[in-house]
Amino acid sequence: MVPALSLWLPILISAVIVFIVSSILHMVLKHHASDMKALPNEDEVMDALQPFNLGAGEYFMPYISDMKQRESDVFKAKLAKGPVAFLTVGPDAYYMGGKLFMWFVYSLLVGLFTAYIAGIALAPGAHYLAVFRITGAVAFVGYSLALIQNSIWYGRGWSSTLKYLGDGFVYALVTAGTFGWMWP
Helix, strand or coil, X not given: CCCHHHHHHHHHHHXXXXXXXXXXXXXXHCCCXXXXXXXXXXXXXXXXXXXXXXXXXXEEECCCCCXXXXXXXXXXXXXXXXXXXXXXXXXXXXXXXXXXXXXXXXXXXXXXXXXXXXXXXXXXXXXXHHHHHHHHHHHHHHHCHHHHHHHHHHCCCHXXXXXXXXXXXXXXXXXXXXXXXXXX
């Protein structure tokens, strides 16, 4: 057994490398550029929504507060009329600095859970490949599997989700390589 906090260096280094690799994937390769589409008549849609003064948050339309409402004629009419939408409204300003900081903290958290599980499963001196397999699997779960829910429940395009799963696989490989290299 290896205490998770004794693995602070591979946790930190894997988070730094994942941060760098994710920056390359998103800003240089730009393979997520096609994940979202522009609204037709974007300016008009923005102007139409502005008077409602929507606060930051997640919205669904047509909205129901109780599943029994799904059977009502009013709901069925709204559903048939459309559009059905999941709407995320962000804050007035979108600052990348805070998002990047939170992404790094998240990468540290994935590294911490990876260290915790690997520390329970593996002994000091474990073979590189054993460390790689365990830490890679845990990191992949941390970076990827929950994203599938967005396609199932909220209609996110499967092509986008598959790209994010691919990203998570790359991040898992980086994490596994770092832990394998630095395992005590």
